[in-house]
Amino acid sequence: MMIEIDNKVVSSEILEQRFCCNLPRCLGKCCVHGDSGAPLTPNEALTLEQILDKVKPYMTPQGIATVQEQGVALTDSDGDLVTPLNDGKECAFTVFENGIATCAIEKAWNNGIVDFRKPISCHLYPIRVKEYSTFTAINYHQWDVCAPARELGEQIDLPVYRFLKDAIIRAYGKEFYGQLEDAAKLLSLRTE
Structure with missing residues (x-):
């Protein structure tokens, strides 16, 4: 599922998947x-x-x-x-x-x-960004070298977007990050 915030299309995996560098x-x-x-x-x-x-x-x-x-x-x-x-x-x-x-x-x-x-590409990883003429795609990249990060993220229940809070704010601002948090809350209500 994709979430649209302003001119950015965000993969719901960024809200749903767990990640913490290990x-x-x-x-x-x-x-x-x-x-x-x-x-x-x-x-x-x-x-x-x-x-x-x-x-x-x-x-x-x-x-x-x-x-x-x-x-x-x-x-x-x-x-x-x-x-x-x-x-x-x-x-x-x-x-x-x-x-x-x-x-x-x-x-x-x-x-x-x-x-x-x-x-910023390093700071945002495992998020990968692709610029298109009318929108920005913000996706979760799953790489085998990051298996320990996914395991630790699951253990401590840390979603990708929370792990990358500083990087996301650096790239897109506090308001955008707040909208991501709101989207995560709505998504969790839908899955309960």
């Missing part, structure tokens, strides 16, 4: 696996160019070399703007701590060095 179990594989880097908007690519020198101290030498060679963004085989990959593997901004993949950009943000947290 880094000790998944090891941040979403930063490592996949065919392309993190999807970027043109503004995000520009921002990454502007903050790169502040983020570099948090990056790996290989990540720095990849970005120096390929830039902070490139167009993948699908025609999407994405971050580059280290040797076709992890995102160039990936760093590893105790075997867990994390984000150099977010580390710089956490330390108050930059104002940009990370690409």
Whole structure:
């Protein structure tokens, strides 16, 4: 089922499915696996160019070399703007701590060095957004590397939209998030 809010069409799975990242179990594989880097908007690519020198101290030498060679963004085989990959593997901004993949950009943000947290596509995951000429499709993406997140989400009964509250507000605002909450309440009444 789809829910329409303004010019956005939202999959009801975002309200119904459970999710909570479980880094000790998944090891941040979403930063490592996949065919392309993190999807970027043109503004995000520009921002990454502007903050790169502040983020570099948090990056790996290989990540720095990849970005120096390929830039902070490139167009993948699908025609999407994405971050580059280290040797076709992890995102160039990936760093590893105790075997867990994390984000150099977010580390710089956490330390108050930059104002940009990370690409919105990363912050919103497992939500995937597709822009069309007349509306925005907001869908739930189910990936096998996130099985531990689905299990933990079920255990603690945390819907996807609540897990992603900060990211959704960052992307679409508090009013939109409130409308999602209202839709979730209505949906739960219908299923009781």
